[in-house]
Amino acid sequence: MRILVQRVKEAKVLVNGQIIGQIGKGILVFLGIARGDNITQAEWLVKKVCSLRIFADKNSEFNLSLKEIGGEILVVSQFTLYGDCRKGRRPSFDQAAPPPEALLLYESFIKLIKQQGIKVATGKFGALMQVHLINDGPVTLILER
Template identity: 50%
Template sequence: MRALIQRVSEARVAVSGAVVGEIGPGLLILVCAMRDDPDDVHERLARRVVRLRIFRDEEGRMNRSLLDTGGAALIVSQFTLAADTRSGNRPDFSTAAPPDRGEALYLRFAEAIAREGVPVATGRFGATMQVSLVNDGPVTIWMES
């Protein structure tokens, strides 16, 4: 499972012009299930994400986690994180999980984040979405399980 994590002061996702998920301060997490991911991959990644110390402390250092700050998570599926661009001009997405498995792992990941006590909003799996955000920092972190 791959995740692109952005520390945000706000973020929202819309489908056909209607907002389906939005948060204030927290993390926008773009996530992609990979074809060879084990069944429990979502649990490990969720634990790591909510404990990732990328929020400022009183001294301005990145020393606090999402759990420490009480922020929220907006989780958006994005199979294009599986893109292999090593050859040619068209990305190859064959390493992404098939849609049914990808959706299941995406939903399990969102549930695992929520079980950690983090308020969660989501996009809509498989939909064409418009994502808007205010990246705080900017801070953007790439994670793989």
């Protein structure tokens, strides 16, 4: 399981021109799920992302977590995080989990965030989406488990 984390001032995701998920200050998570990933990995990543100290305190230092600032999370499924570009010019997505398997973990990931008491917005699994964001910093991290 691989996630790309971006600290944002705001973010939204659109499908067919309609906003389906939107947050204010918080974290945008692009979630990639590989073949064989499991709930244990999702639990670890959720705990990690919710407690990462990537928000500035009064001294402008990274000392505050999403929970401490009352931030929100926007989760967007992103199978292309498992695109392998080592050979040829077209990425291979063989490492990405099949959609039915990935959907179950995607939904579990969202449920686990909600259990942390954090407001969650989402994209639409498997849909063609447009993601708009104002990256704050910018702060962008890759977490993998």
